[in-house]
Amino acid sequence: MRAQIVTIGDEILIGQITDTNSQFIAGKLDELGFEVRRMLSISDEADDIRLNLDLALESSDCVILTGGLGPTKDDITKTTLANYFGVGFKQVPEVRARVKEIFARYGKEVPEVSYSQSSVPENCTVLMNSNGTAPGMWFETKEGKVVISLPGVPIEMKGLMEEEVLPRLKDHFDLQFNLHRTILTVGMGESEIMGIIGAWEDLLIQKNIKLAYLPSSGRVRLRLSSRGANRDLLDKNLEEEVEKLYQLIPNIIFGEEETDLAEAVGELFRERSMTLSTAESCTGGFIAHRLTSFAGSSEFFKGSVVSYDNEVKTGVLKVEKEVLEEHGAVSREVVEQMAVQVKDIMKTDYAVSVSGIAGPGGGTSEKPVGTVWVGMAGPGGFLKSRKFDFGNQRTANIYRTSNAVLNMLRKQLLK
Structure with missing residues (x-):
C-alpha cells in the first residue's frame, strides 16, 4: 500500500x-x-x-x-x-x-x-x-x-x-512487511565502498533487497531494505546478505542501526579493561564529550586536557617550547608530545591528541583550513600520528576530526 x-x-x-x-x-x-x-x-x-x-x-x-x-x-x-x-x-x-x-x-x-x-x-x-x-x-x-x-x-x-x-x-488495509538493516561504517567514502561491494550489490535484486548509501561526516550508513508478505523469509534473506557484507568490508564496520562510534569504541576499551585520556586543541573537548555521552564511560575514560592555547600546551602538557616554535602547534611533533604527556598525566593505557585549523580563519598556504594532526600513545611506548586534510567548514571539521580519532582508536584496539 x-x-x-x-x-x-x-x-x-x-x-x-x-x-x-x-x-x-x-x-x-x-x-x-x-x-x-x-x-x-x-x-x-x-x-x-x-x-x-x-x-x-x-x-x-x-x-x-x-x-x-x-x-x-x-x-x-x-x-x-x-x-x-x-x-x-x-x-x-x-x-x-x-x-x-x-x-x-x-x-x-x-x-x-x-x-x-x-x-x-x-x-x-x-x-x-x-x-x-x-x-x-x-x-x-x-x-x-x-x-x-x-x-x-x-x-x-x-x-x-x-x-x-x-x-x-x-x-x-491488508499490509505487507517493511524490514530494514542498517550497517554503520567509518573511514571510507561511499564511492570506495561501492567499488568493493558493487558486484554483491548487483545480486541483491534477486532477493528483492534494495541498498541505500547514506553518507555523513566521515561515516556511511548502508541500509538494506526489503518488502513482502513473509516476514520470516525477509528476515532470513536480510541476515544472509548482512553476513556477506561483513565478509566484504569487515575493517570499516563498527556497528548497526543507531550505534554511536564513540560508544562502540568505549565498548572495546571496557572489554579489554583499558583506559583512555585525550588532549584536545582544535576540537575543544568534543572528543571527550562524545566519549562521555553514554552510560559506562567512567569505566574507561579518565579525563581530558583542552589545550586550546599554546600556554596550556607548554604549561600543563609540557610540550617543549622549542618544538612549538620550530614546527608550530599543528604538527606531528606537537601532537605526539601532547599524547605522550596526557597519557602520563592521566595514567591511562591509551591517549589521543589533536591539533588543527578548524576554520574558517587561521589557515596558511602550508597549513590550510582543515589541516589536522592526530597523535596516539599506547602501551609499551607505542606512538603514532597522522595528518588529515578536511574541508573549510568549522563544525564539520570538528566532527570529522572526532570521527577520525575514534576510528584510529577502534582500529588499534582491534589489532
Missing part, C-alpha cells in the same frame, strides 16, 4: 519552522508496512490543498495531512476538505465537551471561536485528540482510499497517530 504525507502551512515554506511531523509519520507508516512515496509541504491555500489532494489520491491509497486545523481564520484545512468532498458540517458534542474541559483546567472561559473545533465535515470519522482541542478527521473514498487530517502541533499529531490512526490503518 502506498502513502503520501502533506504538511500544510506557510510557516514551513518560509523556513520559520522545521517540518518534523513528516519524519515521524513516515517512520510510523514504514513500520506498519506502507510504502511512503512522497512527502511535501504546501501553502495555506485552498487551491493548493485541493490540487495536491487530487494528485496524491491518484497514486496513493492513504494520504495524511497535517496542519491548518486551528480555530482561527488562517486555518482553512477543515473547510477546504468539506468543500472537496462536497459535504456540510456536523456538530460533535464530545469535542465541544473536550474544549470546555481543557479551558476549565486553566480557569478560563472558552472563547466562542474555540467551540468551532466541534464542527467537522459530516462525512468524516472524528479522531479524539487527547492532547488538544482540534480533533483529527478520517475520510474514506468510494474506492476505499483514506484521507486523514491531523493537527500540526507535534505532540497532538503524535498522540493521534499512536492512539487513533495507526490502529485504524492496520485494520483497514
Whole structure:
C-alpha cells in the first residue's frame, strides 16, 4: 500500500519552522508496512490543498495531512476538505465537551471561536485528540482510499497517530512487511565502498533487497531494505546478505542501526579493561564529550586536557617550547608530545591528541583550513600520528576530526 504525507502551512515554506511531523509519520507508516512515496509541504491555500489532494489520491491509497486545523481564520484545512468532498458540517458534542474541559483546567472561559473545533465535515470519522482541542478527521473514498487530517502541533499529531490512526490503518488495509538493516561504517567514502561491494550489490535484486548509501561526516550508513508478505523469509534473506557484507568490508564496520562510534569504541576499551585520556586543541573537548555521552564511560575514560592555547600546551602538557616554535602547534611533533604527556598525566593505557585549523580563519598556504594532526600513545611506548586534510567548514571539521580519532582508536584496539 502506498502513502503520501502533506504538511500544510506557510510557516514551513518560509523556513520559520522545521517540518518534523513528516519524519515521524513516515517512520510510523514504514513500520506498519506502507510504502511512503512522497512527502511535501504546501501553502495555506485552498487551491493548493485541493490540487495536491487530487494528485496524491491518484497514486496513493492513504494520504495524511497535517496542519491548518486551528480555530482561527488562517486555518482553512477543515473547510477546504468539506468543500472537496462536497459535504456540510456536523456538530460533535464530545469535542465541544473536550474544549470546555481543557479551558476549565486553566480557569478560563472558552472563547466562542474555540467551540468551532466541534464542527467537522459530516462525512468524516472524528479522531479524539487527547492532547488538544482540534480533533483529527478520517475520510474514506468510494474506492476505499483514506484521507486523514491531523493537527500540526507535534505532540497532538503524535498522540493521534499512536492512539487513533495507526490502529485504524492496520485494520483497514491488508499490509505487507517493511524490514530494514542498517550497517554503520567509518573511514571510507561511499564511492570506495561501492567499488568493493558493487558486484554483491548487483545480486541483491534477486532477493528483492534494495541498498541505500547514506553518507555523513566521515561515516556511511548502508541500509538494506526489503518488502513482502513473509516476514520470516525477509528476515532470513536480510541476515544472509548482512553476513556477506561483513565478509566484504569487515575493517570499516563498527556497528548497526543507531550505534554511536564513540560508544562502540568505549565498548572495546571496557572489554579489554583499558583506559583512555585525550588532549584536545582544535576540537575543544568534543572528543571527550562524545566519549562521555553514554552510560559506562567512567569505566574507561579518565579525563581530558583542552589545550586550546599554546600556554596550556607548554604549561600543563609540557610540550617543549622549542618544538612549538620550530614546527608550530599543528604538527606531528606537537601532537605526539601532547599524547605522550596526557597519557602520563592521566595514567591511562591509551591517549589521543589533536591539533588543527578548524576554520574558517587561521589557515596558511602550508597549513590550510582543515589541516589536522592526530597523535596516539599506547602501551609499551607505542606512538603514532597522522595528518588529515578536511574541508573549510568549522563544525564539520570538528566532527570529522572526532570521527577520525575514534576510528584510529577502534582500529588499534582491534589489532
